[in-house]
Amino acid sequence: MQTEIILKADQIGKFFYSPEKFKVLDNISFTVNKGEFVSLVGKSGSGKSTLLYILSTMDTEYQGGLTIDGDLVTGKKQNALAALRNEKIGFVFQFHYLLNEFSCLKNVMIPALRLGRYSRKEIEYRAYEKLRMLGMHNQALKPSAKLSGGQQQRVAIARALINDPLIIMGDEPTGNLDSRNTDIVFEAFQKLAQEFGQTIIAVTHDNDFADKSDRIIEMMDGQIVSPHFNP
Amino acid sequence: MRDQYKHNIDTDISITYIVTSKRLTLIASLGVTIGIAIFIFMNCMTAGFTQKSNAMIFNNTPHIRVYEEDQISKPLFKNNDTNMLNLISNPKIVPRSNRIIDPERIVALLKSQPEVTIVTPQIAVNIFYNSGMSLITGNASGVGIMEADQMFAIRSTMVEGKMEDLEVFPNGILLGVGVASKMNVKTGDNISITSSRNITKVMKVAGLFKTKNSLTDKTKSYISIHSAQQLMREGASYVTDINVDVVDFNKAADYSTRFSALTGYKAEDWKAANETLVSAANMRSVLVSAISLSILLVAGFGIYNILNMTISQKINDIAILKAMGFQSSDVIRIFVLQGALIGLMGILAGLLLAILLVFLTSRIYLGGDIGYFPIVFDTYIFIKGSLFGLFITLLAGYLPARKAANVDPVSIFRK
Numbered sequence A: 001m002q003t004e005i006i007l008k009a010d011q012i013g014k015f016f017y018s019p020e021k022f023k024v025l026d027n028i029s030f031t032v033n034k035g036e037f038v039s040l041v042g043k044s045g046s047g048k049s050t051l052l053y054i055l056s057t058m059d060t061e062y063q064g065g066l067t068i069d070g071d072l073v074t075g076k077k078q079n080a081l082a083a084l085r086n087e088k089i090g091f092v093f094q095f096h097y098l099l100n101e102f103s104c105l106k107n108v109m110i111p112a113l114r115l116g117r118y119s120r121k122e123i124e125y126r127a128y129e130k131l132r133m134l135g136m137h138n139q140a141l142k143p144s145a146k147l148s149g150g151q152q153q154r155v156a157i158a159r160a161l162i163n164d165p166l167i168i169m170g171d172e173p174t175g176n177l178d179s180r181n182t183d184i185v186f187e188a189f190q191k192l193a194q195e196f197g198q199t200i201i202a203v204t205h206d207n208d209f210a211d212k213s214d215r216i217i218e219m220m221d222g223q224i225v226s227p228h229f230n231p
Numbered sequence B: 001m002r003d004q005y006k007h008n009i010d011t012d013i014s015i016t017y018i019v020t021s022k023r024l025t026l027i028a029s030l031g032v033t034i035g036i037a038i039f040i041f042m043n044c045m046t047a048g049f050t051q052k053s054n055a056m057i058f059n060n061t062p063h064i065r066v067y068e069e070d071q072i073s074k075p076l077f078k079n080n081d082t083n084m085l086n087l088i089s090n091p092k093i094v095p096r097s098n099r100i101i102d103p104e105r106i107v108a109l110l111k112s113q114p115e116v117t118i119v120t121p122q123i124a125v126n127i128f129y130n131s132g133m134s135l136i137t138g139n140a141s142g143v144g145i146m147e148a149d150q151m152f153a154i155r156s157t158m159v160e161g162k163m164e165d166l167e168v169f170p171n172g173i174l175l176g177v178g179v180a181s182k183m184n185v186k187t188g189d190n191i192s193i194t195s196s197r198n199i200t201k202v203m204k205v206a207g208l209f210k211t212k213n214s215l216t217d218k219t220k221s222y223i224s225i226h227s228a229q230q231l232m233r234e235g236a237s238y239v240t241d242i243n244v245d246v247v248d249f250n251k252a253a254d255y256s257t258r259f260s261a262l263t264g265y266k267a268e269d270w271k272a273a274n275e276t277l278v279s280a281a282n283m284r285s286v287l288v289s290a291i292s293l294s295i296l297l298v299a300g301f302g303i304y305n306i307l308n309m310t311i312s313q314k315i316n317d318i319a320i321l322k323a324m325g326f327q328s329s330d331v332i333r334i335f336v337l338q339g340a341l342i343g344l345m346g347i348l349a350g351l352l353l354a355i356l357l358v359f360l361t362s363r364i365y366l367g368g369d370i371g372y373f374p375i376v377f378d379t380y381i382f383i384k385g386s387l388f389g390l391f392i393t394l395l396a397g398y399l400p401a402r403k404a405a406n407v408d409p410v411s412i413f414r415k
């Protein structure tokens, strides 16, 4: 299997200045291959979320360089970054974060409507497909606020998938889920990586989840401790 | 193959926000509705007052009056020759007749101006109406009645007799109803009048008129130019004023300076002749503009507040949208559109409310010299009100929207 580098972090560092100057990320360098399923683990406060926000291009205040899909994204303008996120990155948040006023289906459709690659009909069809993959197609027309936490999280994952992004990033995507829902999400991620060659980077505190993934990157005090591969 | 569809998702989101927060939307719209309605209503009222007051002015003032101004003697004649004495005198009116020389030439000259619609010579005569032992002071206008009617709409004020009879009877007179009731005369009776040059003539009442101004009705009468010349002990070419009406009376002041140079006589426009009324009208319109604009501004604050509220409620949504690749301009569009739609609904309802208010007010009967409440349905004011309203709502939407566009999603997700 050919290995194509999809994301490259090159000596990324970051400071927080309030309440006092403090180095939250220190010289972080690693690469992620296309189709890899990577878990990011580490103690609370070790800087996992901070790193993920930088990798997702939402946080632009850092040192070092970030390359996504062969393009150096460090230093790009906000609008260019937004377009890149829309097309190439899917993001799943810990606290599901759906738009409450919209149905599940509409929530999933929104990033695709913004991108405008397909007609509305096609987008609707594709949104159903993504919801089906996560077992949520029966709830498609429900208002998102009327779902359980686990169901909302699955809809949010479907939304992250709608534009067939190169990379799917999740900050504790299974943090609030019971084991049954966690398994559904894990299997979906694994399928995306193995069958569609999409790359997954997920922050997790769940050791089972991390152990089952392709690779674990462990962080401690803003540094990478042990990049090691699972057998 | 990329980006080939334009789905207007921003519009979708705006409309969803409006539909899901009906109560807030309604309150903000209602603010705009009331603001717009009051703005239009008050301005229509001012326009009505101004129209009424102009109508009263034009009842007996022409757009431009051309006459010979009194000359004041110079108080000091300075001699350049040092051997001669300087002459000092009390300033006083130079004893000269106020007649216009060769009025036919001046009338023809004025008539040849393209912006002039009516030109009619007139003789103003101060008179007493003799009623037994008592005298009633008043004034008579010596006019060609047909032309004067075009200018002052005399026919529409007639309550008795026939206007044309003024020219038919040898010594016809049209009396104001106030004069007639004091003199206790009616159409067909004879009355005697005495001029300031002490000529007394017996006149036959050809008809009575009633204007919107009761003071005019108590003093004024119309007589023929010929009678006026007799009362002034003058010949057939004697004329004191030439009245001119122009196409656009708002430009009368500009024309009057030109006519003045053209004829060599003083040309006074109606605004100069009615300074008090005109400045009162100006004051009124400044006051009303200030009040009605402030009300509109308050409505704008309503939208501003409600959008601010929506944005702080939706701050998570904004962060998610930005994380998913919505640009700052998308966020601005979402909320400006929301403000604009609220404003548009408010404006439409405001227009309807204003139409209703203007209509109902125009039905109020005040009586007296005024009659029905003076208010005009002026489309220009409706358009102006809508445009002001739209401008203020867009501004009130833009300011909070810009704040929303600057939301940093990371700082929201960290909480």
Ligand SMILES: Nc1ncnc2c1ncn2[C@@H]1O[C@H](COP(=O)(O)OP(=O)(O)OP(=O)(O)O)[C@@H](O)[C@H]1O
Pocket (backbone or CB within 6 Å): A016, A017, A018, A019, A024, A042, A043, A044, A045, A046, A047, A048, A049, A050, A051, B414
């Ligand atoms: N806005 C901020 N200003 C200052 N310090 C911050 C800020 N955000 C995070 N930190 C600090 O940076 C460090 C790393 O935080 P981060 O959220 O990346 O940790 P994390 O590994 O995701 O932890 P957790 O597992 O609890 O989510 C922590 O010590 C945190 O207190």
Ligand SMILES: [Mg+2]
Pocket (backbone or CB within 6 Å): A048, A049, A050, A171
């Ligand atoms: Mg975290």
